[in-house]
Amino acid sequence: MTTSRFTTLAGPAIAEIEVQRSRFLCELTPVGAGDDDASEVAARAVVEAARKQHWDARHHCSAFVLGPQRQVRRSNDDGEPSGTAGAPMLEALVASGLSDVVAVVTRWFGGTLLGAGGLVRAYGDVVRAALAEARVVTYERRLVVAADVAIADVGRVENALRAAGRHVEGVDYAQGAASGTARLVLAVTEADRAALESELASLTGGSADLDECGQRWVALADQPG
Numbered sequence: 001m002t003t004s005r006f007t008t009l010a011g012p013a014i015a016e017i018e019v020q021r022s023r024f025l026c027e028l029t030p031v032g033a034g035d036d037d038a039s040e041v042a043a044r045a046v047v048e049a050a051r052k053q054h055w056d057a058r059h060h061c062s063a064f065v066l067g068p069q070r071q072v073r074r075s076n077d078d079g080e081p082s083g084t085a086g087a088p089m090l091e092a093l094v095a096s097g098l099s100d101v102v103a104v105v106t107r108w109f110g111g112t113l114l115g116a117g118g119l120v121r122a123y124g125d126v127v128r129a130a131l132a133e134a135r136v137v138t139y140e141r142r143l144v145v146a147a148d149v150a151i152a153d154v155g156r157v158e159n160a161l162r163a164a165g166r167h168v169e170g171v172d173y174a175q176g177a178a179s180g181t182a183r184l185v186l187a188v189t190e191a192d193r194a195a196l197e198s199e200l201a202s203l204t205g206g207s208a209d210l211d212e213c214g215q216r217w218v219a220l221a222d223q224p225g
Contacts, residue, residue, distance in 0.1 A: 004140060004141045004189075005138055005139065005140050005141070006068045006069075006070070006099045006100075006138070006139055007097060007098055007099070007136050007137070007138045007139070008030050008098055008099055008100040008101055008136065008137060008139065009028060009029070009030035009098065009100075009101050009134055009135070009136055009137070010030075010134075010135040010136055010137040011030065011134075011135060012027065012028060012029050012030070013027075013028040013130045013131070013133045013134035013135075014026065014027050014028070014130060014133070015126055015129035015130035015132070015133055016126070016129075017122065017125060017126045017129060018110075019110075019114060019118065019121075019122045020110055020112040020114060020118075021110025021111060021112060022107060022108065022109055022110035022112070022114065022122070023107065023108040023110070024105055024106075024107050024122050024123065024125075024126040025054070025105065025106045025107075025108075025126070026103060026104070026105045026126040026127050026129065026130040027050055027103070027104050027105075027106070027130070028101060028102070028103050028127075028130045028131065028134055029046045029101070029102045029104075030100055030101055030102075031043050031046060031064070031066070031100055031101070031102055032066065032100050039066075040064075040066065040072060040074070043064040043066060043074075043102045046064075046102045046104060047060060047062045047076075047102065047104050050104040050106060054106045056108070057106045057107060057108050058079070058107060058108065058109045059078045059079050059080055059085070059105075059106070059107040059109075060078050060104055060105075060106050060107075061075075061076060061077055061078045061080060061085035061086055061089060061104070061105045061107070061123060062074075062075065062076045062078065062086065062089070062102065062103065062104045062105070063075040063076075063086050063089035063090035063092075063093055063102075063103045063127075064093070064101065064102040064103065065090070065093050065094060065098065065099050065100070065101055066099065066100055067099060067100070068099065068139075068141075068217075069099075070094075070099045073090060073094065074090075075087055075089060075090040080107075080119060080123075081116055081119065083116075083120075084116050084119035084120050084123065085105065085119060085120075085123045086123075087120075088120045088121075088123045088124035088127075089103050089105060089123050089124065089127045091124065092124050092127040092128050092131065093127065093131075096131050098131075098136065103127050103130070105123055105126055105127065137219050137220065138219075138220045139217040139218065139219055139220070140189065140217070140218050140220055141189075141215060141216075141217055141218075142167070142187040142188055142189055142215065142216065142217075142218045143187065143188055143189070143190060143193060143212055143214075143215055144169065144185065144186075144187050144212070144213040144214050144215065144216055145185070145186055145187075145188060145193070145196070145210045145211065145212055145213060146183050146184065146185045146186070146210070146211050146213050147183070147184050147186075147200055147204075147208040147209065147210050147211070148175070148176050148179075148181040148182070148183055148184075148208060148209075149181060149182060149183075149184050149204055149207075149208050150180060150181055150182075150204075150207070151173070151177075151180055151181060151182050152180075153203075153204065154171055154181075154182040154184060156203075157184065157200070157203045157204060157208075158171060158184060160199075160203055161184075161186065161199065161200075161203070164199060166186055166188070166196065166199075167186060167187045167188070167218060168184070168185070168186050169185040169186055169187055170185050171183065171184055171185070172185065184208075185213070187216065187218045193210070196210070197210050
């Protein structure tokens with residue numbers, strides 16, 4: 001696994017500034033969080049939704065960064081002079097360190113030309129203002145593992161693992177009902193798998209073995225941007 005963690009928005013964020021009577025509204029939206037193949041189609045759909053919502057505005061400039069390795073980076077000036085809108089927006093997103101995020105800045109023209117420098121500052125500033133309002137969440141790549149535990153013991157084992165800080169995904173009581181067991185599903189880092197196996201063996205007297213079920217991104221606690 002080449003990338004073990006990445007950070008994205010925990011939810012949408014909005015900011016607005018006014019420069020010489022022109023209004024700049026930035027809307028930040030998370031897309032595809034935890035999806036290795038976060039889609040450009042989904043990102044462009046966010047831009048189109050803003051265009052429809054704010055149909056009376058002249059420009060809907062955009063930038064997005066996608067993928068756990070931030071490998072997809074796009075921007076669009078939407079009629080503003082080349083390099084004055086999308087590029088400073090993308091620069092602000094890249095500087096934030098976030099991925100799987102779309103920024104759309106809607107501009108209502110105020111009647112005064114701002115010049116290239118003024119536009120670059122305005123578009124960059126409004127994205128940074130929205131980022132300052134955002135809450136973010138870090139995703140960590142983990143193994144999904146499962147263990148069949150006696151139904152009589154699964155509650156105790158689950159509580160002990162949670163108390164130890166383990167990420168318990170859930171308990172499937174139907175999986176082994178016929179054999180009197182329930183399937184306990186957890187997410188663990190590769191580096192910590194051996195320790196989890198040891199804890200589980202201690203809690204079950206060695207009767208439960210871990211089965212690997214795949215991998216997925218797990219959201220850790222969110223925090224201010």
